[in-house]
Amino acid sequence: MNKTLVVYSSLTGNTKAVGEKIFEIIEGEKNIISIDDVKNINIDEFNRVIVGFWVDKGSADKKTKGFIKSLSNKEIGYFGTLGADPESKHGNDVRERVSKLCSEKNTLIGGFLCRGKIDPKLVEKMGKFPLNLIHPLTPERLQRIEDAKSHPNEKDFQEAQNYFKNIL
Ligand SMILES: Cc1cc2nc3c(=O)[nH]c(=O)nc-3n(C[C@H](O)[C@H](O)[C@H](O)COP(=O)(O)O)c2cc1C
Structure with missing residues (x-):
């Protein structure tokens, strides 16, 4: 089985837009949904989850943190948008926190951050x-x-x- 789910959490559209672009280049079976619709999907069908968040107080937003915590034995990649420079200390702190969370019960395959208005x-x-x-x-x-x-x-x-x- 190789099936990828892209889930994005986005208040003003920045993260959604990045997620849609990433979705375009994913090969094989795939689906993309808002985090608000995740309850309507059978997560067991997907071995790989690419999760997108907006940065809130130096980490992934609350809904995304809850979603990541609910996952186990998946391959996880993440993308996030933030107001600060992704290469700043703040950006690195975000990477560190989210990477740690993703690695707890899953296999982290990578993470990407970019700025968002x-x-x-x-x-x-x-x-x-x-x-x-x-x-x-x-x-x-x-x-x-x-x-x-x-x-x-x-x-x-x-x-x-x-x-x-x-x-x-
Ligand atoms: C309540 C709130 C808290 C935020 N906290 C941070 C933060 O800690 N660091 C940061 O760089 N950007 C922060 N931002 C900026 C957003 O992460 C950024 O604008 C993001 O691109 C919004 O994504 P969205 O359009 O998908 O909602 C915050 C924005 C809001 C509304």
Whole structure:
């Protein structure tokens, strides 16, 4: 059996878009669904799961963490989108946390991160109490938000496809 499921968790569409691009290059039997529909699928039919998340507080979002924890004996690959630079310490911390989670009961085959624009509603909230105390809009943070605005872009899609072509 060689059957691949792509599951994405996405609030504003960045992660969904990356997942759809990765799905295009997967060979063999495959399916793609939102994490909200995962309860409607028989997971036993798939030996390989590619899970996509948006980064929340330095790790995979809560729904994705719950989903990964529910899996066992699968080959798992992951992709994630985040506001920060994937090559920053923050990006590496995300990789480390998610890789560890994926490896607990499953075989991790690889993970890919790219930037994703930050919801303007969140940025607005960061400017106001109480988030302005936790995430003050410093010039550095404003720059990071600005840098993320154009992502994911065609280059990110291409890199995601190349990454998964190589590991699958
Ligand atoms: C509540 C919230 C928390 C976030 N936390 C982080 C974070 O810790 N680090 C980061 O780099 N980006 C963070 N982001 C940015 C998102 O991970 C990023 O914009 C992502 O691409 C959104 O993906 P989506 O469009 O699939 O929902 C956060 C966004 C939200 C809404």
